[in-house]
Structure formats: structure tokens, C-alpha cells
Amino acid sequence: MANTSLLENRLIELDNVQVHFPMREGVVKAVNGVSYHVNRGEVLGVVGESGSGKSITARSIMRLLPRNAREAGGTIRFSPRPEEQIELSALGRNSRAIRKVRGNHIGMIFQEPMTALSPVHTIGTQITRTIQLHMQMDRAAARKRAAELLAKVHMPRPEQLLDAYPHQLSGGMRQRAMIALAISCNPALLIADEPTTALDVTTEAQILTLLKELQSELGMAIVFITHNFGVVADIADRVSVMYLGRIVETATVDDIFYAPKHPYTRALLRSIPRLGVDQGRRLPTIPGMVPDPFSVPQGCPFNPRCEHARRGLCDVDMPEAHSFANGQISRCHFAEDFLKEAVNV
């Protein structure tokens, strides 16, 4: 198995993960050397615009990559218990080993529960079967546990709703049912891929509160993928910001919001309209747009849109990940400069 062992409190560690998609027009490097880790019981927020590779990275943890994806390198090590270590990156997508990990040790929830849940089975059947499969319970016991799980995610009338089909539930209730399914076997890690994006703010607040509650109660870690900085500020302990298949900055949630050290993070934070804050008539924007994946710029991928970019450096050399004493990591040639500057975003 793995030749080096993980630190005691490390739950999962991704090292230089690369996922490529060979296309007629060229190779899309959707995930281009992503490294991050999640400690036990911690919430890592992964933010980025669409196409930044945040979902594909998460899917490579679950070994649920699309069939045309090519894994070009990197290791993913997962340690469900301190004494046990699994190298996920070595497992095949249909191997017995990964099927034991999925659902059992790692649960996943998605943006649109209607597509993730089976439309032809009741909520109860779906949860019960998962429990029977992974926890070796008989049907009656599994059904009892399923009802408890629905109560745990604050579904009203859990006994009755076990027999409901997904289409009979509202969006918020479906998301609760999916969470119940994902946590049914007490996973050590929950991967949440934009779970609140399709919901109204009031329902979103309910789901976020529920996730925080479950997280502290069950002690599970969460990888929370979103493009919404408000949501990440609410739920995450640490945050990684992705751009064009790379992590450009990782830090504690407070450092990301109050002392960002990458120009992309800083520009994004400035361009969000904030509730209750007058930002003048025009919103500050990031010039240009995310380049198409076939023509990723030379050097730092953000350099054509960056206000700090220096010709001859940023458009030539890919910046190294720069680590600070507080654990903050920024992939920028000028990361040090942001240390002195009083940040006002």
C-alpha cells in the first residue's frame, strides 16, 4: 500500500492529482496538480468558478470520474481510522474495495437531489438497502434506522415519509433525504458538491444549519464544494480556492476573507455584491473571462486577468506554492507582498 503514512489526524490527502480529458481539439487538463488535505472532523470549503475543476477533483476521490477521463498522476490517500490507510488512487472504479469505501466511509451529496436519488424507489427503500448492504442489518432494523435518520435530518413525519417517492417531496426535503442517505453508515467524510445551490436562501440556511449540526454530532469531515463565498464563510474551517484546474490559495476561513494572499481570491471577493454594504454604482470586476481549457495561458494561468501581473515573469514562469507561517498557501510570485499590505476587501 502507501509507502509513507499519513499524520494521525489526517483523514484524506490529495497529492498532485491530475485528471485529463483527451478531446479532438486537444487535451483538457481539468485537474492539473491539485493537492489538499482534510483533517478529521474538519470542513474544507473548495471554491471556484465553473470549469475550475472543483467537482472533478471530488469525483476522483470517489473514483466516479467520467469514462473518458484519464488519470494522469497523483495519489489520494484516505485513512478512515487512524490505524487504517487506503490508497484510493490505486483503486479501480468498480473494484470491491472502492465500493466498500463509497457509502461506508465516504458519503456524497449533490446539487440536484432529483437526479441523484432513484425516481422509482421510495426514500425508505433507498436508505434501507444502503444500510443493509454496508452495515449487515436485517430489513426491519435497517428500516428503523432509516426512520431515525430521517428524524435526524429534521424531516417531519419520518415514518410516513419513508414511503414517499422523491418527486413527492419539495427541493429542500429531497436534499434532506439525500443527506440522510449519505450519512446512513456514519461516514468519516462527506463530500458535498454544491448542495445548496439550487435552493432558496431560507432553505439553504436550514440545510447549512443541519450540516453543521450533523458534523459536530457525528464528528465527520466535510469537503464542501461551492461557488458561493457567503456559504463557504458560513460553514468552512479552511478554504481552498481553485482556478483552471489548480488550487491558487488555501488558508483558514478567516485568512481567506480577511487576509487573502492571491490576486484571484482578492478580485473575486471584491466582485461580490454584499448585503448591507454600499459598493458604489459599479461593481469591481475581473477583466476578461476564464480562458477556454484548450488555451490555458503560459506561466501563471491567471496572469492575463491579473492586476499585479508583471511581463516577463508571470507570463513565463508558473509560480510555486508559497507557504506562510500560519499555514496559508498561495500560488503567486508576489504572495509575500500581500503580507505587508493592509487588506481591505
Place this chain on the structure above:
Amino acid sequence: MSDAPAHGPAAPAMPDDTLISVRGLKKYFPIHAGWNRRHVGDVKAIDGVTLDIKKGETFGLVGESGSGKSTVARLMLRAYPVTDGQILFRRADNSIVDISHMRESELRAMRREMQMIFQDPYSSLNPRMTLLELIGEPLVIHGVGTQAEIRDRVAELLSVVGLRPEYLQRYPHAFSGGQRQRIGIARALALNPSFIAADEAVSALDVSVAAQNINLLQDLQEKFGLTYLFITHDLGMVEHISDRIGVMYLGRLVETAPTDDIFTKPLHPYTEALMAAVPQPDPKGNRARKRVPLKGEIANAANPPSGCTFHPRCPYAEAKCSTDEPELRMVTPNRQVRCHFAEKLDLIGVRQ
């Protein structure tokens, strides 16, 4: 005006600075059941909405999904037939017409003056049409100009929305979401409308692109004197762009107010709850706020709760709320609220 009496006994009137005025607007969708499809009830999607939008202003409409905000916009453009109520619109020649029950043939001319921008830039553009055809289509339908003139106009519109005029012969698939949204904006602008309803126009876009398009909409408003109805569930966005805001709940307006007032001090408990629910990009602030999420979900419009339709979820509800239905009433000259206790409650906004 010789043609005005066709729509009513007297020529409709509204204040001079008002572009569009909606009065007592209702839209019921019938529910049929049984073997003979008997009419057994109605979904009261819009149940008595009254609002005025002034010339050149941006009116923001917010609310949860199912509150009827999109339906209001579609009714105002007469994409649906109106069940009841009036929609007064001031035309370019300053005449006022009621379009609520206008015939299709008459509406056609009206549609030059009111346009819509849609949420999904992928499904709202025909993938088999070039930009020239897409943006030129309204011009062709309304018989404006020769082919060469249309071509020039489309090229001009493309540059107005920040796209290169050379793109005329390209198809929508060659563009990103933000650019497609701009194509939709160019199409809406083609006939020089005075009123544009933007239904979740930036909701599908990434943060940095949304900001660019919001700035574009504001520039266009200044340049062409446009009036916007801006529908969104993003309160931060609506605060940034709107002059006045209307909050909808279950087919009704529960509060209307100038933007500054509503965010400083909301008067309706639902407005307060909506604001409190938004997670802010401010981790320390979020920890300090200790949010209590609103309970439950929006009620079924086919079977709304008695009294105030918000009372089952309202933390301040009293006995009266479940029996007596509050009216939308004037509290100060520019603020209206639909709550029995608006003056008594001391609600908290998001601004100091």
C-alpha cells in the same frame, strides 16, 4: 386619444413619472379533476398585486421560488393571459394604454416597447440561428429596415453589449454563458424598448461574469433611459442594482420600499427572515449573528393558509394573524407593508 376608449370607459390615468402601473393583478391557474375535468379550484399564483414602476428606475422583485415573481413579470409583458386587474403602460408617444386584456393583434405593437431577458442563456437562444438571425429576428418580425440595415443594426447592438461585431455569423454554442447572456440582452434591445423585465438575468453566471453583466445593464440603463423590472433571489444583487424593492410571498406583495429603507429597517417579518438567511462573505460576522433559520416551507398556493398567508412560519404571529387577512397598506408615503403589526415590531435589517 381616439383609440383609448376601446379599453375602458375613460382613458386610464397614472402619475406623470410612472412608466408602468399594475393594479389588482390576478392570475389563477384552474385545477381540474375527475372524469369530466371539472373545475375544482384555482392555484392563485398571483392574487392581487399592485405596483408602480417609475420611468428610468430599477424595481427589484424578490421572494422564494413559488412566490410568483416570474409570473408577475410574464403577466406584465402579457406572456400569459391576465385573470383580473389592470396593467397600465405609458407608450413612447406618452399615451397610456391598459394592456391587461388587449388582443394579440394590438399587443404586437406594444411588444416593441417592452422586452424580457431570461435566466438560462443556454435554452433561451436557438442553437441553429446565427447571432445575426437571433438578434435581427425582432427587427424582421416588426418589419424594421432592409436586410442591410438590419445587419448594420445587429453589428451596432453587438458592440453596445460588448461583443465584437465580427461575430455576426457565429452560432451561440461558440460563446460562454456570460456572452450568451449579452446576446440575449442585445436581442432585447433591438427594438429600442423602454421597459425590460430581467428574470434572474445573472443568476446562472459565475461571480466575476455576473458582476460584468450587472455593470453592463446599468450602463445601458443610463445610455438608453431604460426602466428595469429586476427579478432575482440574490438579495445582495438586488440591493446593488435596485432603486426600489418589492418582496413577494405566495402570490402577493408583502412589502415595497426604497432599497435603502428596506435594508436598514424591514417592516415585514418575512423580509427580515429573508435577509437574515443570506450567508455573508464574512465569517466573523456570521459567527456573531447566530442565525435562526425560518421554519418550514412556502405554502401551497392551491390551499393557502387562512388569515395572513405567512403566519404559520412567522415568529411574531399572534392569534389575529391566523384569522384576519392583513391588507397591503401605506405606512409612510413611500413604504407599503402587509402586516398587522408593522408599526409594533422592531425588525432588524442588514445595514446599520
